[in-house]
Amino acid sequence: MALKQLTPASYRSDVWNDWCPGCGNFGIVAAMTQAFAELGLAPESTVVVSGIGCSGKTPHFLNVEGIHTLHGRSLPYAEGIRLANPNLTVVVNAGDGDLLGIGVGHFVSLGRRNIDMTVIMHDNTVYGLTKGQAAPTLGRGLQPKALPKPNIQDAINPIALALASGYTFIARGYTSRVKHLKEIIKQAIEHKGSAFIDVLQPCVTYDNIHTVEYYNKRVYDLQEVEKWDPVVKSQEEAPQKMAQAMLKAYEGGDRIPIGVFYVNPNVPTYEERLNERLKTYSQMPPAAQEIDRAGVPLIGNEGFERIFSKYVVTVG
Amino acid sequence: MALKQLTPASYRSDVWNDWCPGCGNFGIVAAMTQAFAELGLAPESTVVVSGIGCSGKTPHFLNVEGIHTLHGRSLPYAEGIRLANPNLTVVVNAGDGDLLGIGVGHFVSLGRRNIDMTVIMHDNTVYGLTKGQAAPTLGRGLQPKALPKPNIQDAINPIALALASGYTFIARGYTSRVKHLKEIIKQAIEHKGSAFIDVLQPCVTYDNIHTVEYYNKRVYDLQEVEKWDPVVKSQEEAPQKMAQAMLKAYEGGDRIPIGVFYVNPNVPTYEERLNERLKTYSQMPPAAQEIDRAGVPLIGNEGFERIFSKYVVTVG
Amino acid sequence: MTRWPLRSRREWTELRELRYIIGGPQGGGLETTSEILSWAFARSGYGVISDREYFSNIKGRHSYIHATVSGAEVPYHLSYPVDVIAAMDAESVFSHIGDIRDGGYLIYNSDEGQSRFNAIPSMERELRDRLAAFMKAESLDGTLASVVKYLSDARRVNAIGLSYRDLLDQLQKKESVEAAQASRYISTILSGAMAALSGVSRESIEFSMRRRFRQDEIYRANMTMFDIVSSLVESKHGSPLKLEGSTLSLRKMLVASGNDTVAMAKAVAGLRFQSYYPITPAADESFTLEEYERLAGDGPTMLVYQLEDELAVINAAIGAALAGVRSAAATSGPGFDLMVEGLGWAGMNEVPVVVTYYQRGGPSTGQPTRGAQSDLLSSVFASHGEYPRVVLASGDHVEAFYDTIDAFNYAEQFQVPVIHLVDKFLANTIATFPIPDLSSVKINRGAVIKEKVPGYKRFDFTYPVSPRAPLGTNVMWYTGDEHDEYGHISEDSENRVKIMEKRMGKLEVMEKEIPEERRYSYFGDERPDLILVGWGFVKGVATKAVSELRASGKKVGYLHIRTFVPFPSRTIGSVAKDVGADRLVAVEHNYEAQAAVLTAANTGITIGKKIVKFTGRPMYANELEEAVMRVMKGENRVVLEYGA
Amino acid sequence: MTRWPLRSRREWTELRELRYIIGGPQGGGLETTSEILSWAFARSGYGVISDREYFSNIKGRHSYIHATVSGAEVPYHLSYPVDVIAAMDAESVFSHIGDIRDGGYLIYNSDEGQSRFNAIPSMERELRDRLAAFMKAESLDGTLASVVKYLSDARRVNAIGLSYRDLLDQLQKKESVEAAQASRYISTILSGAMAALSGVSRESIEFSMRRRFRQDEIYRANMTMFDIVSSLVESKHGSPLKLEGSTLSLRKMLVASGNDTVAMAKAVAGLRFQSYYPITPAADESFTLEEYERLAGDGPTMLVYQLEDELAVINAAIGAALAGVRSAAATSGPGFDLMVEGLGWAGMNEVPVVVTYYQRGGPSTGQPTRGAQSDLLSSVFASHGEYPRVVLASGDHVEAFYDTIDAFNYAEQFQVPVIHLVDKFLANTIATFPIPDLSSVKINRGAVIKEKVPGYKRFDFTYPVSPRAPLGTNVMWYTGDEHDEYGHISEDSENRVKIMEKRMGKLEVMEKEIPEERRYSYFGDERPDLILVGWGFVKGVATKAVSELRASGKKVGYLHIRTFVPFPSRTIGSVAKDVGADRLVAVEHNYEAQAAVLTAANTGITIGKKIVKFTGRPMYANELEEAVMRVMKGENRVVLEYGA
Ligand SMILES: Cc1ncc(C[n+]2csc(CCOP(=O)(O)OP(=O)(O)O)c2C)c(N)n1
Ligand SMILES: Cc1ncc(C[n+]2csc(CCOP(=O)(O)OP(=O)(O)O)c2C)c(N)n1
Ligand code: SF4
Ligand code: SF4
Ligand SMILES: [Mg+2]
């Protein structure tokens, strides 16, 4: 149901946004509301699911269904919602700690399913809401403001991990390039399958290393690279395209690629797999099914004995 | 402390091994005891940590320190043990469900630390001890015996995931090639850093697809591939070697490589990082420290005021 | 626990009830024997209950089925000693020497006469030690033959030695059975011998075999094996254990495990989403649901979703519930522990989600394949902070069926998470029971809004239960943070008090809307001297013990607790007043008597007398009766231990 | 909650105690003000307690410090109304209109006179609505100026309007402070004004500033700002709030938050491994430990380990404990929920591990930066199955210090997990207290074996506590499955009974070895008419309320519970007998009165009267006193709500 009259502002709630002034998160909300408007998503059938963190507050600032869940658990909530009602557009906003620290088990596991949803990671290299500790995206040896000692753990590479996990749309955006990010979000939402967007999001309060200046100097758009083609044409080509994306993901020096790293449209979504198994899933997903007629269960005495005949013995 | 007189049999406990006759797990125990004997590990300073599953019972069959933990949690236990006492040799035996299903968050996170320990994964594509459900290593569409329907999720590629997670020694073994496996285990134990071994382990009871015959036909040793060189010479070379290993990991057709995929000796271990920070960590790790003198705390009134002077106010 | 020396306590004076054990190695086919017999008895109009005991092991460890068959009542208790032991292997005989009644029947493999107890690797050290002591005390040489002789001589047991090898040879001569497959027919040797002794009709066995073996040849081969054995045994021994004709007069019955019973009830209740992660003994329920996922052809379906861990399981189930579907998770202790945080979110956000909790022996991994009722306190108080929940506990298959449906109704009526406690005993026990009458079953979805409502407030403060709109109908917010009526975060004190009072106010709503009679049931004397207070699987054995004790003139009763939140405080209060709190006896499958702890917490009534069992094996009617007598004589705590 | 209209209840009749509020936006520097003042008061020999209230927000929401300063006692209570409010911004004035006493002092920014309450975006809707009603009722125009006028007129408040802009300009003229940095000095405007009013000596302020600002220029600039403001305020207003000279006669004190106090105690206790995952309000403890990781140069160290989640945290801590080191985890509700499974493993395997549990408002994410005591039941009953544990709860910084050390001692003495309950109130409250005398502190490591023992049995059945060998000394096994003496899996019934009795037998050992006096403390009348029963942070306010009520002739007492497992059953039993159970009043920071639930569960004594607060703000002495009076007049449940 595309309601064309919707503008980005229609997707903003009236809750005061209490992120720090200048926080990169504002760019994410801007890009999301623009993308939603351009796609004409109906607010009641768009669900934004988040974990806990500064990023976790995102749904409250949006005028769509908002589910602010537990730290690290946004994905299972989103999966339950989406599978119960595949007519909903599901977008997840998660922190980097949320998604790649406490929630990384779910992150890897979603890749195996390719459920049709979009995962936007607020990559600020710190645990914002708990005051600036090292997130799993922070490089070893770095010491942003709030750390008593330099970071002792290596950073995870979100793009490489998403590749190994099986995501079929993998991209990176940057909060100071709202339009670019908006386009990526649109593509991700329109992609059929699990889409992951790593969003470089400066935390102005705690991350004095990865500042806007820092990124502005280093960021470049992959789509401007000659012959860059992230799309897997057939499944056999997948490992090659993954390796290519992997090399980009680990690109050294002072260059940080943004844009689309990898797209594989050849893997069936979980919804398609379910439909193959249940036959009626697409037309009659769980949320569309009745379970009673005026308080009487759909399954009556007769149906029960028929369905569960295996358990019935007739004394004879 | 190498006790040279130790034989593989010295590492076997007197507990009856209740794995199914013919189970691939026996090959893992054989390879481990041989490796331990050849390395001359002292039983009291060798710790085998496991999760829950058929694989989880491994420690009980061995005559070394055995820690049979919780489903999915073997790694954090092992980390706590190893960091508290780095004089212990720590080996983890985990199921594929254990390590890449419920425990995959810890699996990814260990890669960021490079703690010096060896992780042996019993890759049998099923949840053995709960009777044959799909493990995260089972391919989509496959239907081993106990599954009511073909598997609906994609398999995770353990080698690719280990690469993306940051393991610095990554290999694959096969339970019907005990000697080969033993050699890999030895290398892994001797490697300084987090070593991961994916062991193809046929489950004779539940996995009627990945049988010994199946693997025997497909398995080949990477080290026999011409010019195969998994070792990263310098950190800059790492992405390239990772990409090479990744392509091998996803090798299609009917070829399954075993052997060493990737070795990176250039990343400092967590223990080294700790030592840099704490200065005395190597000589005086936590387990070697006293905390009292005959029941009196090491820190007395005077020491307390000195150390915590920041909190002391002298009324004046 | 099987202590030595053992004396059996029961003579075969009446034929109202048959008790048997079938023993063999895990994975060796004893479930087939049990299934054939259970269905044949049921087919003949008898009630059956059969408990399965097994190790956390896939193949080789000793496993057994312990059953009661009756035509006088639908049995829901097990008891010792048993009338017959049918042993697949020597270990089964060694393991159950003490369990057979004087003059009972033993079916064993005469080929194994020279097997020694101390040469059986799968036997646990502790049992081996006890057997060694026993052999020494009775001057036996440790062979199966010596034990059989002992049983025959000292215990008048009728030992029926059959050469399983010969019998399988005979079968191979008659039917084209491959040598490698022959051992599969040992299970039918046992059913043949058992059927002969207990005089089950061949028609019933045919019915049962047909049901089990869909393939013609296999069916035929099994019937051949059956006939060989049953005629052999019958010709020698007759049918000494033939039961009186059944007086149950049930035309149709369900024969099902607890797992399957709950699965069937979930289908009736309208479950549309079940998430799970494999765990014993919960997982079988999810597999059954998966088997029936396409409930009725192209009609409704149930989505069964296997996830990576139980953290994901509970949170996905909550997600599905937010989308408006009846949603549940099934798990056991270790899995439940991982659900604790999610449960709190559901409580905070008033989400109707059901957790079916299959208790097993704890703590930690504990005794993963053994039964217990030791997770009551941890589920009633699971998750930090305070939020309302409903906690139900089922005592038998029939209760489990209706409780499952109630669980969903309560979840939606009160918009709270519901924990439905069952246990491994129930899960793995196959029982016969009347087919539930669904015409009396109601679906109550509580206050639901499906249309678009301007300015919709998900957590409207007007009443503790606010009308719930599924996602997709109205814009709304949910958060684990404390929130306002819209679901937006609020840290305001006044709002906090209001919403806490709204949420916790549900406890009062439940108090009003779940009638006291729903919370307990009572069996026994109207003016009892002693009341057993129990819950869950204790029900069957306690009602049996009570009726036996009453038959012998004691004035006793059994008070069965069916809901822990809300608690039957009024009933227990008045019972304690009428009978005296010091005449209450907690009967539970845990160490502390956890329901007694909750009784004190809810009512201030201290139940000082306790009969507990925590070995992982069910309570047996005989030991419970004896324990009650001991309590009557003044003991305050009796720990039951019987069972291999 | 600040209800309208408000009347203040206290006149400045005595100078024994000073109460103030410092308010400002989160991240705006009010902690600096508070620190400067606290240390200066302490330096002058006064006791201080200061609570910090803040949103789950990084920058911009209203935050405040609420403090009591006293020279007559080491204060451990907060109360309303306050004598002074020092406001950084208009929102702080709007938020605390009702909190100031008649005739009190208000320091505010006169530049903001025209700010309107309803134009402040960071203010929560609920407060805005209440303010709107208030403005209407009092016919105010909604500006700060109108509110100041109201306070001056109707409440005789001395409003000290300072132009912060002018003052900062003055500073910039005197010191080389960049314009962009100037706003950092607002905190010193407030300390200057506060110091002037309360007559703190300049020497004390210098001491305090020196400590805070290590850089010379910054120190100097702050002193300059301080002098400008203090002389201005003093010249106009004098020092009307100067406290009587302190009679505390403490030569040295600690000034520390609860987090830091626990960290210091852990260092003394010999902690060598702490794992954590960041969570409010627990994480600060771990950061402090990290800061002190190299305790004393090249001597002992503490390894502080940040992991990926709390599942990893608890299990890594257990691993370290197995290696023989004193090991702990620190967390709050959501994190604790994730530790539940690991805790059960520790219980099963008799692992001495300590969990420091910082309670905050629940359920779920709840009120992450607010205080509560609502995790008692969920921690006492955490994890499925049954295993012994110790649960301690601390009432103030001194208790927290010693309890932390006891926690490690008990863990090793009984070989059980120990849960040490503290809460956000304690964690974030800065208090002054005497330096602990460590000469009386003992380290008890329980039964430890360090040499090689042939045939070592980790779980020797001889006594509930078996000698424990660290990994690296002897071959041994651990498993979450039920096990034998060696730590190998055993499913045998007899073994099960033995080891359950061994493990659970520790409850009796603890019962014997932790003396009853250790489990509670009592304050108040020897023959009271009414006893408040509380725990944790309630201690300070309850003892204060009790002494005030006694001063006014009431016979009341406060029974403080310090250990929940083992429970002070004997004491509560005899108190209930002596005084009457109906004269006990539960005073708790939760909805249900959870300690009362545990009292009933442990003793059968029902505490029917309750004073509870669950807004996330601490109880205030004034409201508690009033509530006690209401209970004396017959009310059974009083819900406290005061506090912005
Ligand atoms: C189980 C659990 N552990 C810890 C926390 C505390 N916590 C709240 S937010 C947060 C980190 C947030 O960091 P990130 O996910 O990177 O999000 P950001 O704030 O940076 O957007 C943590 C650890 C929690 N809420 N739940
Ligand atoms: C939290 C939790 N969930 C579920 C289980 C049940 N469980 C026991 S073993 C097992 C799976 C074992 O599979 P895998 O890890 O592959 O090991 P395998 O048996 O195949 O060696 C599961 C799910 C458990 N013990 N704990
Ligand atoms: S702390 Fe960082 S991430 Fe959080 S709102 Fe502030 S700037 Fe943004
Ligand atoms: S079930 Fe499979 S993995 Fe487990 S012991 Fe048997 S063969 Fe091995
Ligand atoms: Mg972050």
Ligand SMILES: [Mg+2]
């Ligand atoms: Mg497996």
